Amino acid sequence: MTTIGLINPGQMGASVGAAATHSDATVLWASEGRSDATRERAERGGLTDAGTLGQLVKDAEIILSVCPPSEATTVASTVIRHGFKGLYLEGNAIAPGRTHEINTMLADAGAEMVDGGIIGGPAWRKEAGTVLHVSGPSASTIVDLFAGSPLHLNIISKDIGAASTLKMAFAAYTKGSTALLSAILALAEIAGVREHLAHQWGETFSTETARRVSANTAKAWRFVGEMEEIAATFEGAGLPGGFHQAAAEVFRRQAEFKDQPTPKLDAVLTAMNKDN
Amino acid sequence: MTTIGLINPGQMGASVGAAATHSDATVLWASEGRSDATRERAERGGLTDAGTLGQLVKDAEIILSVCPPSEATTVASTVIRHGFKGLYLEGNAIAPGRTHEINTMLADAGAEMVDGGIIGGPAWRKEAGTVLHVSGPSASTIVDLFAGSPLHLNIISKDIGAASTLKMAFAAYTKGSTALLSAILALAEIAGVREHLAHQWGETFSTETARRVSANTAKAWRFVGEMEEIAATFEGAGLPGGFHQAAAEVFRRQAEFKDQPTPKLDAVLTAMNKDN
Numbered sequence: 001m002t003t004i005g006l007i008n009p010g011q012m013g014a015s016v017g018a019a020a021t022h023s024d025a026t027v028l029w030a031s032e033g034r035s036d037a038t039r040e041r042a043e044r045g046g047l048t049d050a051g052t053l054g055q056l057v058k059d060a061e062i063i064l065s066v067c068p069p070s071e072a073t074t075v076a077s078t079v080i081r082h083g084f085k086g087l088y089l090e091g092n093a094i095a096p097g098r099t100h101e102i103n104t105m106l107a108d109a110g111a112e113m114v115d116g117g118i119i120g121g122p123a124w125r126k127e128a129g130t131v132l133h134v135s136g137p138s139a140s141t142i143v144d145l146f147a148g149s150p151l152h153l154n155i156i157s158k159d160i161g162a163a164s165t166l167k168m169a170f171a172a173y174t175k176g177s178t179a180l181l182s183a184i185l186a187l188a189e190i191a192g193v194r195e196h197l198a199h200q201w202g203e204t205f206s207t208e209t210a211r212r213v214s215a216n217t218a219k220a221w222r223f224v225g226e227m228e229e230i231a232a233t234f235e236g237a238g239l240p241g242g243f244h245q246a247a248a249e250v251f252r253r254q255a256e257f258k259d260q261p262t263p264k265l266d267a268v269l270t271a272m273n274k275d276n
Numbered sequence: 277m278t279t280i281g282l283i284n285p286g287q288m289g290a291s292v293g294a295a296a297t298h299s300d301a302t303v304l305w306a307s308e309g310r311s312d313a314t315r316e317r318a319e320r321g322g323l324t325d326a327g328t329l330g331q332l333v334k335d336a337e338i339i340l341s342v343c344p345p346s347e348a349t350t351v352a353s354t355v356i357r358h359g360f361k362g363l364y365l366e367g368n369a370i371a372p373g374r375t376h377e378i379n380t381m382l383a384d385a386g387a388e389m390v391d392g393g394i395i396g397g398p399a400w401r402k403e404a405g406t407v408l409h410v411s412g413p414s415a416s417t418i419v420d421l422f423a424g425s426p427l428h429l430n431i432i433s434k435d436i437g438a439a440s441t442l443k444m445a446f447a448a449y450t451k452g453s454t455a456l457l458s459a460i461l462a463l464a465e466i467a468g469v470r471e472h473l474a475h476q477w478g479e480t481f482s483t484e485t486a487r488r489v490s491a492n493t494a495k496a497w498r499f500v501g502e503m504e505e506i507a508a509t510f511e512g513a514g515l516p517g518g519f520h521q522a523a524a525e526v527f528r529r530q531a532e533f534k535d536q537p538t539p540k541l542d543a544v545l546t547a548m549n550k551d552n
Contacts, residue, residue, distance in 0.1 A: 096467070119476055133472065156472050165467040170476055172460050177453055183515050184448050190513045191372070191441040196409065196432050200395055200446055237466045238550035239459050240525040246518030274514040 001025060004145065005050070005060030007075050008034070009042040013066035015122035016091070016132070018045030019149035020064065030056045057082035062145065064089045066118070070225040076102045080109040089142055091116035091132065093171060095232040096161035103160045114142045115160045117167025123151040135162035168233040172244065175216075175223055176230070179247030182213045182254070185265070186272040194269075210265045217268055218261075220254035227251060277301060280421065281326070281336030283351050284310070285318040289342035291398035292367070292408070294321030295425035296340065306332045333358035338421065340365045342394070345501040352378045356385040365418055367392035367408065369447060371508040372437035379412075379436045390418045391436045393443025399427040411438035444509040448520065451492075451499055452506070455523035458489045458530070461541070462548040470545075486541045493544055494537075496530035503527060 002025040006017035009029050017027045028050040029042045042049070050056040057063070057079055063086065065075050072092040079088065088111050090102050096115075103113045113136060120130030128150065134142050135156040143153040156162045188194040198206040216223075227248035231241035253272045257263055278301040282293035285305050293303045304326040305318045318325070326332035333339070333355055339362065341351045348368040355364065364387050366378050372391075379389045389412060396406030404426065410418050411432040419429040432438045464470040474482040492499075503524035507517035529548045533539055 131476065133476075154472070156469060159468070162467060162469055165463065166469040166472050166476070169460050169464045169467070169469065169473050172463070173456065176456055180449065180452055180456070180519050183510060183519065184445050187441065187448070187510060187513050187515055188445045190515075191438060191445070192435070193432060193438055193442040193445065196430070196442050197445050200407065200409075200442070234459060234463060237463050239463055239466075239548070240522035242518035242522030242525075243456050243459065246516035246522075249516040249518070272515070 002062060002145070003028065003060050005029075005056040005063045006047060007053070007056075007063060007065050007079070008067055009038050009045065009047060010066065010068075011041070012118060012122050013064075014038075014041035014045045014047070015124050015130075016064060016066050016118070016151060017042070017047050019123050019151040020145050021046045022149035023145055023147055025145065028056045028060055053078065054082050057084045060084075061086045062089070062141075063087075064091060066091045068222055068225060069093045069229050072098065073102060073105075076105055080105060080111065085110045087111070087138055087141055088113045089116050089134070090114070090164075091118055093117070093167055093226045093229060094164055095168060095229045095236060096164040097232060097236050098229070099161050099164040112138055113160065114139050115163040116142065117163040117165075117170075119167060119170050123149075126150040126152075133163045133166050136160045165233060168230045171226060172230050172234075175227065176243055176247050178212055178216050179223075179227070179250040180243075181209050182216075182250050182268070182272065183246065185209070185213060186269050189266075189269040190273055214262050214265050214268055217254045217257035217263060218259055220251040221258040223251045224248050224255070278338060278421070279304065279336050281305075281332040281339045282323060283329070283332075283339065283341050283355070284343055285314050285321060285323060286342065286344075287317070288394060288398050289340075290314075290317035290321045290323070291400050291406075292340060292342050292394070292427060293318070293323050295399055295427040296421050297322045298425035299421055299423055301421065304332045304336055329354065330358050333360045336360075337362045338365070338417075339363075340367060342367045344498055345369045345505050348374065349378060349381075352381055356381060356387065361386045363387070363414055363417055364389045365392050365410075366390070366440075367394055369393070369443055369502045369505060370440055371444060371505045371512060372440040373508060373512050374505070375437050375440040388414055389436065390415050391439040392418065393439040393441075393446075395443060395446050399425075402426040402428075409439045409442050412436045441509060444506045447502060448506050448510075451503065452519055452523050454488055454492050455499075455503070455526040456519075457485050458492075458526050458544070458548065459522065461485070461489060462545045465542075465545040466549055490538050490541050490544055493530045493533035493539060494535055496527040497534040499527045500524050500531070 029047045030053040123130035131152045188197040227244045231244035235241040305323045306329040399406035407428045464473040503520045507520035511517040
């Protein structure tokens with residue numbers, strides 16, 4: 001029986017950890033220093049508490065890293081410091097350049113990495129359609145872990161960086177276009193032409209856009225780092241990073257809506273106007 | 277009977293000039309130094325050749341400026357140099373800051389400006405749905421010119437700059453999202469994950485996106501300036517200009533497809549790869 005360590009049981013991570021229990025593996029998490037909300041998610045997912053991160057690393061043959069992009073390197077270096085020599089899934093929304101750096105760190109420490117990119121929402125049910133794309137020489141080991149689980153797996157290639165890039169390319173449009181529409185609505189509001197823009201767009205597109213921009217704001221704070229990773233991905237490929245540098249700035253101005261109920265569009269546009 | 281001067285009978289301009297003939301006005305154009313293709317469009321539109329720009333300015337009570345954004349200021353200063361004192365429609369895709377500058381130039385010379393923004397394709401038929409949005413104290417005079425014509429008119433406000441901003445805000449999404457999708461496809465191609473991205477997007481969205489990116493390339497060269505104007509519009513309102521600075525760069529890399537038949541997507545993505 002395989003022992004897997006999950007870092008960390010956030011909204012997405014807990015569902016990925018739960019999915020890994022379908023193969024009869026024991027999936028560990030480390031409760032030390034974590035909140036009650038994290039404990040609830042871990043218990044919902046059937047995860048086993050290893051207590052400390054050190055104990056988790058000691059006991060796990062495979063580690064799954066699912067965390068905010070800004071923490072990805074810290075998580076990997078902490079795991080290395082605790083002496084990990086097993087297989088490490090780097091499952092975060094980071095630029096392929098950072099994926100390669102983490103891969104080198106792990107290889108130098110005697111561990112092995114699989115590159116992963118998760119597309120979709122938390123994977124509690126198969127119908128959610130969430131896909132974990134994986135790449136790297138040992139990608140098939142990760143696929144086997146999730147057999148029969150609600151998480152769909154897709155092997156891209158043997159290249160480290162490929163799964164990260166696919167994740168970046170996909171989020172570049174979903175989140176990037178939401179940021180663009182937010183900025184356009186803020187411009188129209190500041191210039192006093194929002195009503196005319198809505199009329200020119202037509203009712204269906206205007207209503208859907210307002211809903212989408214407002215509904216996104218609760219998560220905007222944590223998209224800032226992801227937009228910066230996407231900008232770095234474009235620049236690393238010799239393409240312009242400006243779309244997502246601008247998107248990062250848009251989401252930064254919406255950070256005050258963190259975990260709040262969906263605000264009215266007027267409130268979102270007021271927050272985005274730097275002069276307010 | 278009103279005499280109107282049109283500068284210039286391009287793809288859009290010729291249709292706007294033709295629309296102005298519906299009110300029984302004489303619509304002048306100036307053939308000096310223009311191409312055969314321009315003459316054909318002017319004749320199709322029922323325009324009258326004034327010969328030189330100087331003669332056109334002398335005879336016209338109203339001038340309509342419909343030209344590439346990079347030429348808007350030059351057109352206005354040329355008209356002023358020829359002594360124009362009438363009503364000037366600034367109908368170009370320019371940032372409101374430039375609209376205000378041109379307005380000041382015209383006012384100082386004893387002429388009056390109406391701000392205009394055209395949304396849609398050439399307005400040969402009413403069904404095209406092309407709208408000329410206008411703003412400024414004398415906007416209604418422009419509306420009267422196009423009564424019964426295929427061009428739809430919409431008065432936004434008495435504020436110079438409002439029509440320009442509306443045009444910028446609208447094009448920011450139509451053209452900006454096409455540029456973003458172009459860059460994403462180029463990224464996926466460079467990283468070797470284009471097939472996986474297409475699969476994740478689904479067939480409908482992938483096919484439509486490929487069609488849209490390819491079909492846009494023939495016009496990309498002339499969207500560069502417009503994207504720069506949109507970036508300036510965002511920055512002038514205290515919002516990030518990066519989306520459209522990046523879009524300008526994307527279209528710059530597609531400039532080689534100017535007026536060409538629609539290329540295959542592979543050729544477009546090759547052109548966008550700076551390393552090729």
